[in-house]
Amino acid sequence: MGISKKEMSSRPTGKVSYDNSGRVVLVSGGAGGIGQAICEQFFRSGASVVCMDVDEKAASKLSKGIAFYPGDTSRESCCREAVDSAVEQFGALDVLVNNAAIQPPDSYVPLHELSQETWNRMVAVNFSGYTFLAKHAVRQMKQQASGVIVNLASGQAHRTARQVPCYGPIKAANVLQTMQWGVEYAREGIRVVSVSPGAIDTPLVAASLEAQGGGQDLANRHPLGRIGRPQEVADAVLWLSSPAASFITGTDLQVDGGLGAFGAFADPYPS
Ligand SMILES: NC(=O)c1ccc[n+]([C@@H]2O[C@H](COP(=O)([O-])OP(=O)(O)OC[C@H]3O[C@@H](n4cnc5c(N)ncnc54)[C@H](O)[C@@H]3O)[C@@H](O)[C@H]2O)c1
Numbered sequence: 001m002g003i004s005k006k007e008m009s010s011r012p013t014g015k016v017s018y019d020n021s022g023r024v025v026l027v028s029g030g031a032g033g034i035g036q037a038i039c040e041q042f043f044r045s046g047a048s049v050v051c052m053d054v055d056e057k058a059a060s061k062l063s064k065g066i067a068f069y070p071g072d073t074s075r076e077s078c079c080r081e082a083v084d085s086a087v088e089q090f091g092a093l094d095v096l097v098n099n100a101a102i103q104p105p106d107s108y109v110p111l112h113e114l115s116q117e118t119w120n121r122m123v124a125v126n127f128s129g130y131t132f133l134a135k136h137a138v139r140q141m142k143q144q145a146s147g148v149i150v151n152l153a154s155g156q157a158h159r160t161a162r163q164v165p166c167y168g169p170i171k172a173a174n175v176l177q178t179m180q181w182g183v184e185y186a187r188e189g190i191r192v193v194s195v196s197p198g199a200i201d202t203p204l205v206a207a208s209l210e211a212q213g214g215g216q217d218l219a220n221r222h223p224l225g226r227i228g229r230p231q232e233v234a235d236a237v238l239w240l241s242s243p244a245a246s247f248i249t250g251t252d253l254q255v256d257g258g259l260g261a262f263g264a265f266a267d268p269y270p271s
Helices: 033-044 076-090 116-144 167-184 203-211 230-240
Strands: 024-028 048-053 067-070 095-098 147-152 190-197 251-255
Touching (some): 024 033, 048 076, 067 076, 116 147, 147 167, 167 251, 190 230, 230 251
Parallel strands (some): 048 067, 095 147
């Protein structure tokens, strides 16, 4: 996928200092990529974790002890059942991570070539799915008078490129969902935050590079000189959902190796 392993840092991963014992966490799209790292980090730090995903086969590779709910986030009934299943199994819902999103190859087109089918599916998963899961999570969190919702947005929520007429605008909407829900429930003990990753080494990015013909030097576009690891996004999610971030709500954190700070006018780094 055009990204050499030596460009990745040697930072040890998988070590978490947060204690999530007794907390119940629901992660959508937790069977692969960033969601999988989030499930595993929460699980390692003591949480009871439910992974909701459409990919049952991939979910079988999660650590034993992580519960699985097979479901499609674009269907509200599945979202309600996933929340109910977490509460029935573990008695509460402390953290929801809205992570499941898609970027199919046929979405890489200029606006005038976009099909209604592709648009509708991306809105259904990447936007409506976040709303449905949050709606049912909030019902439970209001009863508890506590909870945290973390939305996975994207660097593409903040700046854009050619041929992404769906993905970027919908990711921007994820940041506005974060702000609106954060404001709505601030007095009810519920915090809402989002993270906007730069390019992270996951199947979604591999497929995206392929759809764009390959050959991009993605690592070099990040001031840190490499793309990120799923665990590095998971670290940010764990911190934001911990009491250490108790005064943070309705806002977005860019976890992007400096990508967002790097101006288009700047001299490119030598390859
Ligand atoms: N990888 C990146 O570089 C990057 C950058 C910015 C933002 N993000 C965001 O981070 C999140 C995770 O991305 P990723 O790269 O790990 O993706 P991924 O494609 O590697 O994994 C996504 C997971 O979601 C699941 N999924 C897809 N549709 C679903 C549905 N309707 N219901 C339930 N599960 C579903 C998939 O089966 C898969 O397990 C997404 O919101 C994505 O937009 C990723």
